[in-house]
Amino acid sequence: MTDEVEFDYNKGQNQETDPVQETINDTLAHFLATAGVDTVYGQPIRKGDTVIIPTAEVLSALGFGASQGAMSGKETKGGKWSGSGGGGRTFSRPVAVIVASPEGVRVTPVFDTTKIILAGLTALGFMFSTLLRMRSNK
């Protein structure tokens, strides 16, 4: 089953691409194609009649850039320059654990206390800084 919704804001835009750019685009397309259900659901762990499936949220970002041009210096005139680079990062965080046993299937959420505490401190920080600013403007 695959439901796909695509929004393309610049359809029809056509730009010339060089071979380096094409390679980069191919790599990026390959990277984007790896997104799938297997990325999110881990290998099932079996213990007797019970099966445990870990689930996680995965966020991956990737960026490439390439450029080339003609040299304009006195000695280098007529030559060409080119450069390219790229980088990426993947973040992963457990979301829930699915436990399937003969009694049924249940989804147990994973509660990340550290993240909740950090959110609480950030919220307190907002309020405290507003309070300080308003008091100093008095």
Add this chain to the structure above:
Amino acid sequence: MSRFSVSIKKSSGSPIQAGNLKVTPVSQEVVFRAPGQSNGLVWNRPVAVGVQAPGDEMQVLPVYDRTRLAQLLILGAGLLGSALIWLIFRKRSNSKV
């Protein structure tokens, strides 16, 4: 490719047999592609599991991200609290004038 696109896709994995139950994982992937240089962002998250017992219809159990929900609620409360503090002080300073 130089265009901005967002694609949202829901996909199901192959069913996992657990006793006499068939568990089908369902995930959602959001793919952003930025214009200009070749940049991309993929956000994958679990959304539900389909559970099917022999002879029964498939039952869908949603997978909620409780941590994300709590984070958003707490940050929202913080913003609301800041707005309230700002309003209270503004009212006070207006009434003094």
